Amino acid sequence: MTFSTDQPIALCWLRRDLRLDDNAALYHALKSGHPVLAVFIFDRIILDPLSDRHDRRVAFIHQQIHALQDQLTQLGSTLLVYYGEPLPIWKQIMQAMPLAGVYTNADYETYAKERDQQVQQLLAEQGIGFHAYKDQTIFDTDEVLTDAKKPYSVFGAYQRKWKANLTDFYVRSYPTQNYFNSFYKTAAQAIPSLASMKFKPVNESFPATQVSDQLLEHYAKNRDKPALEGTTQLSIHLRFGTISIRQLVRQAQAHSERFLTELIWRDFYFQILDHFPHVEHKPFRPNYEAVPWLNREEDIERWQQGMTGYPLVDAGMRQLNQVGWMHNRARLNAASFCIKHLLIDWRIGEAYFAQKLRDYDLAANNGNWQWVAGSGNDASPFFRVFNPVSQAKTFDPKEAYIREWIPEYGTPDYPKPMIEHTFARQRAIDTYRKALNRT
Numbered sequence: 001m002t003f004s005t006d007q008p009i010a011l012c013w014l015r016r017d018l019r020l021d022d023n024a025a026l027y028h029a030l031k032s033g034h035p036v037l038a039v040f041i042f043d044r045i046i047l048d049p050l051s052d053r054h055d056r057r058v059a060f061i062h063q064q065i066h067a068l069q070d071q072l073t074q075l076g077s078t079l080l081v082y083y084g085e086p087l088p089i090w091k092q093i094m095q096a097m098p099l100a101g102v103y104t105n106a107d108y109e110t111y112a113k114e115r116d117q118q119v120q121q122l123l124a125e126q127g128i129g130f131h132a133y134k135d136q137t138i139f140d141t142d143e144v145l146t147d148a149k150k151p152y153s154v155f156g157a158y159q160r161k162w163k164a165n166l167t168d169f170y171v172r173s174y175p176t177q178n179y180f181n182s183f184y185k186t187a188a189q190a191i192p193s194l195a196s197m198k199f200k201p202v203n204e205s206f207p208a209t210q211v212s213d214q215l216l217e218h219y220a221k222n223r224d225k226p227a228l229e230g231t232t233q234l235s236i237h238l239r240f241g242t243i244s245i246r247q248l249v250r251q252a253q254a255h256s257e258r259f260l261t262e263l264i265w266r267d268f269y270f271q272i273l274d275h276f277p278h279v280e281h282k283p284f285r286p287n288y289e290a291v292p293w294l295n296r297e298e299d300i301e302r303w304q305q306g307m308t309g310y311p312l313v314d315a316g317m318r319q320l321n322q323v324g325w326m327h328n329r330a331r332l333n334a335a336s337f338c339i340k341h342l343l344i345d346w347r348i349g350e351a352y353f354a355q356k357l358r359d360y361d362l363a364a365n366n367g368n369w370q371w372v373a374g375s376g377n378d379a380s381p382f383f384r385v386f387n388p389v390s391q392a393k394t395f396d397p398k399e400a401y402i403r404e405w406i407p408e409y410g411t412p413d414y415p416k417p418m419i420e421h422t423f424a425r426q427r428a429i430d431t432y433r434k435a436l437n438r439t
């Protein structure tokens with residue numbers, strides 16, 4: 001990237017908010033009184049460790065970056081796209097143009113918080129302001145606290161306070177489009193190709209960025225049936241900010257209370273990660289560290305490949321491996337089977353999902369894995385072990401989901417159950433009970 005200018009610029013640093021409409025940071029940048037440029041960094045600290053060079057997330061981001069570039073080009077401006085490590089890139093940017101300020105949306109992951117602190121410090125050395133806004137969530141950090149001003153760790157109580165605090169103000173869109181004439185006018189700049197970053201394109205399309213009111217009207221009754229298209233599939237868009245959470249909450253308020261609850265779970269896990277960053281590597285409840293996992297290589301392999309002999313689990317794992325997404329009911333069963341039936345450390349399962357999910361989000365993935373493991377805040381009790389056979393009968397009674405993902409189901413090629421359910425259930429309960437000193 002060789003772009004430079006002598007004019008003071010307000011830079012809007014896009015990260016998990018890859019859209020121009022209803023974007024808090026962009027709105028404030030555009031109203032700052034300075035010409036605005038948007039910038040995106042393909043961060044090598046995140047990209048280099050990815051083992052799959054066909055990574056869907058990278059391909060998705062790259063596609064969105066091109067879409068943003070098209071929009072900005074039509075407005076007579078450009079997106080500045082860099083590839084490298086953020087700190088040296090910011091040094092480069094500071095040499096290329098005088099900065100009137102940097103505007104960005106807050107990120108709650110530990111790595112991102114540390115990165116932002118370093119960039120903020122670097123900018124401060126030259127008297128440049130770093131302005132971070134809430135955009136990913138409806139409420140963040142200390143906006144939903146108990147009466148004793150402590151973060152919530154129980155979802156039900158959090159949800160009640162969340163709803164009590166909600167006013168129209170929190171779901172109002174930022175009308176960025178009214179200020180688009182504040183973009184700095186310049187020729188479109190080049191975007192690094194996927195190949196130059198050693199990634200390959202993926203030959204598939206991604207879900208639409210909107211959901212119909214009709215799907216939401218039926219969401220509560222259909223959301224648990226994996227054979228139906230009963231959920232929104234918006235998770236990748238929520239992950240990368242190609243849709244606004246405020247817009248979606250307004251739609252939820254109008255059409256589905258149940259859907260709104262799921263969006264509140266999302267806020268809940270963000271605030272858990274923000275307040276209790278230790279959950280990234282350790283159980284929320286420290287005593288759960290004592291569970292003696294078996295972590296057998298062969299078991300891990302069979303679970304990952306969808307060869308456990310339990311069709312709901314296997315269908316889910318194969319869906320994950322093939323398309324990078326898994327229905328929530330299957331996620332629950334696959335995670336429970338991994339942790340409880342096979343006594344595999346939840347962190348191993350969590351890491352596998354992190355590698356494969358196109359909607360991978362640290363807060364949601366970690367929160368849900370810890371919920372299933374029992375080690376999380378407000379988690380499922382340790383003695384709850386999903387029965388993948390009765391779960392399949394209840395939620396996929398015609399076996400349509402199972403047959404969709406396991407072509408050899410019902411033939412001798414499909415494996416027998418790798419472990420007997422009653423035995424595995426009792427073993428899990430006994431193991432947890434002993435580790436936790438419960439009678």
Ligand SMILES: Cc1cc2nc3c(=O)[nH]c(=O)nc-3n(C[C@H](O)[C@H](O)[C@H](O)COP(=O)(O)OP(=O)(O)OC[C@H]3O[C@@H](n4cnc5c(N)ncnc54)[C@H](O)[C@@H]3O)c2cc1C
Nearest residue numbers: 231232233234235262266328331332335360361364365368
């Ligand atoms: C073991 C496990 C791991 C998970 N890992 C992730 C993950 O990495 N990223 C992720 O976005 N979701 C994760 N989830 C939550 C949930 O399964 C997905 O959000 C959902 O399946 C995505 O599909 P959808 O967009 O059609 O969901 P919908 O049912 O249409 O829900 C709409 C949105 O609400 C949010 N949401 C829904 N359920 C949850 C939940 N339980 N926790 C937090 N947010 C929720 C998501 O942003 C989702 O896109 C996980 C669940 C489990 C059990």
